Amino acid sequence: MAVQKLTDDGKVTKTIIKPGQGLLPNKKSEVSVHYEAFLVKQDSKFDSSRDRNAPFNFTLQGGQVIQAWEIAIPTMKVGEIAEITCTYDYGYGEKGSPPLVPKKAALRFVVELIGSWEPAGSARQRLEAAAKKKEEGNDLFKKGSLETALFAYRRAREYIIDLWDCEPEEMDECRELVIAIQGNIAMCYIKLREWEHAIEVCKKVLERDPCNVKACYRIGQVSIETLDFEEGIKYVNMGLQVYIYTSIDNKCVPL
Template sequence: MVSDSNMDLINLTKDGNVTKRILREGAGVSSEKGNSVCVHYESFLQETNTKFDSTRDRKAEFTFNLNSGKVVEAWEIAIPTMKVGEKAEIFCTSDYGYGDEGRTHIVPRKANLRFEVELLGFWENATSAAERIASAEKKKLEGNQLFKTGLTEEALFAYRKARDYIKDLWNCEPEELEASRILIVTIQLNIAACYLKLKNYEFTIEVCKRALDRDCTNIKGYYRLAQAYLELGEFDQCIEFTKLGLEVSFKNQKSISLKQI
C-alpha cells in the first residue's frame, strides 16, 4: 500500500490490500450488514493523488445499502468498521476498487485508490409498527449519545431518522399509536435542541410547535421556543411562551399534588 506513514494504518483484510487510517474518531455503534448508510466522501488516485469524485463538491450526501453491490468492495469491508461521526482514509489496491478495467475516462486500469469517508449515519429496515417504534427508540438513544459527545450534526441525523420511522405511523394498535405519539414528541424536541446548538432558530421554532401540537403540556417545548425567540430578539414572543410554560408547569404540579392526596 502507498502511504506517508504505515504506523497508524489498520489492516482490514488478510492480504493487507485494504487498510484504514482514522482521521477523526466517531461515537456510538457501527452499521451492520443490510443497513442503509449515508456518507460524505472524496475519491483519489493513490499514485498521483488526483481527486476524481467528491460528494462535498456536489454538495450532496451519498446513501446506499451495505452488501448491495453498489460500491467498491473496499467500502463494503471498511465502512462497517466505522462509527457514526468517524472520518477515515481508506486505501485499497485495484482488486478491491475498480479492478483491471477501471472506469472509463475516470479511473485508469489497475489503479490503487484512496478515499476520505465520513460516516454521517445509518439505519435499518423496519416494517411492522412494533419494529418501527423499536427502531425509532434505538435511533433516538443513538442521537442522545452523539449529542452528549458534541457531535450535534450527527445527532440531528440520528433524530431525523428516528422520526422518519414513525412520523406517518397510523395503521396500528391504539397502544402503539400512543407510544408513537409520545416518542415523536420527545424526538422533535431533541431535534429542536440540535437546532438551538446549530443556531438555526427558525427550524427550532418549527419543530417545537409541531411537538406542542401533539402534546400541549410539554414544558420543554415552551422552554425551547422561548430560547429560540430570545436568540432572535423577538422578546414579546419569548415572554409569551415563557408564561405559557410556567402555566403548564403550575398545572402539572397541581395535578400531581391532587393525585397524592
C-alpha cells in the first residue's frame, strides 16, 4: 500500500486500505464517516465511532474537525477506507486535547467515508439532489457496493420524503421518485439479507402505490426466506390481482 503525501511538508499522509467505488465529496460537502483514532507514540486508541456504533457526520470546511481531516477527506472516494496520519500541527496542536490527546501528539486514523451529500433548499433543488443521489446509488449497486449504495439511497430519500411545499407537478414527481428510491432501498436490504427492513420498506411502497407489483413480489421473496408463507401468499396474490387491472389516469381500475 503506497503512502500518499497530502501536504508539501509531508506531515499529512494517506494510505488506502480499501479503494472506494463512489464519488469524491465536494469541498464543502456534508459527509458521514466511521473512524478509529490512535496516538502514534503510545500506539493506543483514544476514540472510535465504531465502538459507539454511531457514524460521525460533519460539514467540510465547517471548522468541526482537525486540519488533517479537512485535507484528507476530500481525497477519499465514497466507500474508501484509508489510514490518515498527521503531526500535531495538523491535529490538536501544541496543547493537545486533554485528557485524551497529550501535547504535541502525532495522530493516526483509520477512516471510512460512508457517504457525502450537498445541502438543498427549494423543492426543485431537493428533487434534483434526490435524483442525482439515486443515480449514485444505482452506480454503487451495480458495482456491488451494497452498504454505500444503501446510504446513497437513504440520503436521496431524506431530500424529499417530507416534501410538500411545492407545485402539483413537483408533488407528482416527488411521489414517483420516492417510490423508486424506496424500491431500491428494499432491494439493497434483500441483498444484505435484512429481511425485516426489506418488508417494512416494501410496505411503505405499497402505501404510496397499491399497484406496485415489484413490492408485492419482493415481500413474497422475503417471506420464503423467513418461512412466513402465509404473509408471502397474501402479497403474491395481491400482486397477481394487479395483472387484471389496467392503469387509467394513474389509477388502478378493474378491466
